[in-house]
Amino acid sequence: MGSSANGSRTATTSNGGAGRAPVDKEVDFANYFCTYAFLYHQKEMLSDRVRMDAYYDAVFRNPSHFLGKWLAFQKRWDLVRKFRRAPIGFQRRLSTRASQGTGSGILAIWSAQAGARKVYAVEATKMAEHARQLVKANKLEDVVEVIEGSIEDVTLPEKVDVIISEWMGYFLLRESMFDSVICARDRWLKPTGVMLKLRWRRGSDLQFQMSLLLVENVRDDVDLCAWTSLWNNLHPNQVVGTAAIIKELDCLTATVDDILNVQASIKSSINAGDTRFCGFGGWFDVHFRVFLLHPSALVHEGNDLIVDFSMSRSKENHRLMEVELNCEIRQSSGELLPLSRNKFYIE
Numbered sequence: 001m002g003s004s005a006n007g008s009r010t011a012t013t014s015n016g017g018a019g020r021a022p023v024d025k026e027v028d029f030a031n032y033f034c035t036y037a038f039l040y041h042q043k044e045m046l047s048d049r050v051r052m053d054a055y056y057d058a059v060f061r062n063p064s065h066f067l068g069k070w071l072a073f074q075k076r077w078d079l080v081r082k083f084r085r086a087p088i089g090f091q092r093r094l095s096t097r098a099s100q101g102t103g104s105g106i107l108a109i110w111s112a113q114a115g116a117r118k119v120y121a122v123e124a125t126k127m128a129e130h131a132r133q134l135v136k137a138n139k140l141e142d143v144v145e146v147i148e149g150s151i152e153d154v155t156l157p158e159k160v161d162v163i164i165s166e167w168m169g170y171f172l173l174r175e176s177m178f179d180s181v182i183c184a185r186d187r188w189l190k191p192t193g194v195m196l197k198l199r200w201r202r203g204s205d206l207q208f209q210m211s212l213l214l215v216e217n218v219r220d221d222v223d224l225c226a227w228t229s230l231w232n233n234l235h236p237n238q239v240v241g242t243a244a245i246i247k248e249l250d251c252l253t254a255t256v257d258d259i260l261n262v263q264a265s266i267k268s269s270i271n272a273g274d275t276r277f278c279g280f281g282g283w284f285d286v287h288f289r290v291f292l293l294h295p296s297a298l299v300h301e302g303n304d305l306i307v308d309f310s311m312s313r314s315k316e317n318h319r320l321m322e323v324e325l326n327c328e329i330r331q332s333s334g335e336l337l338p339l340s341r342n343k344f345y346i347e
């Protein structure tokens with residue numbers, strides 16, 4: 001199904017997971033994409049210093065991925081001089097890049113500045129027009145080609161060497177945008193290609209992890225926080241237990257089914273003195289997502305928290321997530337104290 005710009009799409013599309021209801025593109029555009037068409041939203045992303053610095057470093061500290069490459073890219077935030085956040089897709093001078101969800105175009109521009117030979121910057125909304133202007137203002141129109149349309153629908157002239165995309169939402173998977181990155185990868189990445197993401201581990205740029213830890217003293221407004229998780233800054237002294245990884249994904253091989261439902265059984269040991277256990281903190285890279293307990297529980301150094309984690313997509317809106325955190329406290333004596341089941345919504 002072809003997709004002209006900004007909302008003329010009415011067909012449904014599969015969201016990729018086996019047995020999942022198809023997503024109505026028009027509804028998805030109204031619920032999700034439309035906000036990205038506003039400059040204030042792009043500026044907000046461009047103002048996220050941590051995000052922008054991370055992408056800037058990713059691009060300019062990895063020249064070998066860019067010089068002469070063909071790139072494509074997708075969403076999210078970078079900092080370039082006057083602008084602070086934007087998605088970039090790019091290509092090297094000797095190879096090609098695609099950027100899915102280019103937004104303001106920042107990642108595409110950086111990619112070109114880093115030496116990409118050709119960059120296809122794909123953006124689903126009318127923000128593509130602003131990206132095009134920015135590319136021109138930076139005199140990069142010979143390298144960066146802005147394409148308005150969704151990455152699921154557009155046709156690139158060729159396969160690319162690199163896909164760069166800022167697709168991470170709250171608690172990583174909110175927004176379900178990784179589905180589109182997977183689609184871009186499967187359609188347009190060369191077999192030898194790479195994908196850039198925010199976090200590097202084991203010398204590779206292809207993986208990230210999502211982790212969970214235990215926090216205290218972050219509850220202020222029980223009514224507000226009871227059923228939705230909080231976006232919050234946590235101080236290390238609020239963390240009372242050891243961290244545990246609940247999910248690791250390899251961007252090069254992950255499928256949509258891998259992220260439709262995330263489940264994990266983990267253990268976290270209390271390493272603070274006697275204190276109140278008020279909730280869970282979840283993060284990827286540098287951010288925490290807080291899931292508060294009501295009521296909080298008394299925990300002691302040496303206790304182990306045995307946690308079952310489960311995350312799935314909301315039936316009403318596949319961009320939103322529902323998280324269940326079920327926990328038991330194992331005391332030093334071996335006795336298990338169950339905590340009530342806790343369900344949270346990431347909206």
Ligand SMILES: C[S@@+](CC[C@H](N)C(=O)[O-])C[C@H]1O[C@@H](n2cnc3c(N)ncnc32)[C@H](O)[C@@H]1O
Pocket residue numbers: 033036037045046074075076077078085086087088100101102103104105106107122123124125127149150151152165166167177180
């Ligand atoms: C989080 S923003 C990032 C923008 C920019 N890359 C940046 O880093 O500042 C995500 C962008 O990707 C676009 N987007 C999301 N899904 C897309 C898809 N499937 N195809 C094309 N664009 C998409 C959104 O419209 C939005 O502008």
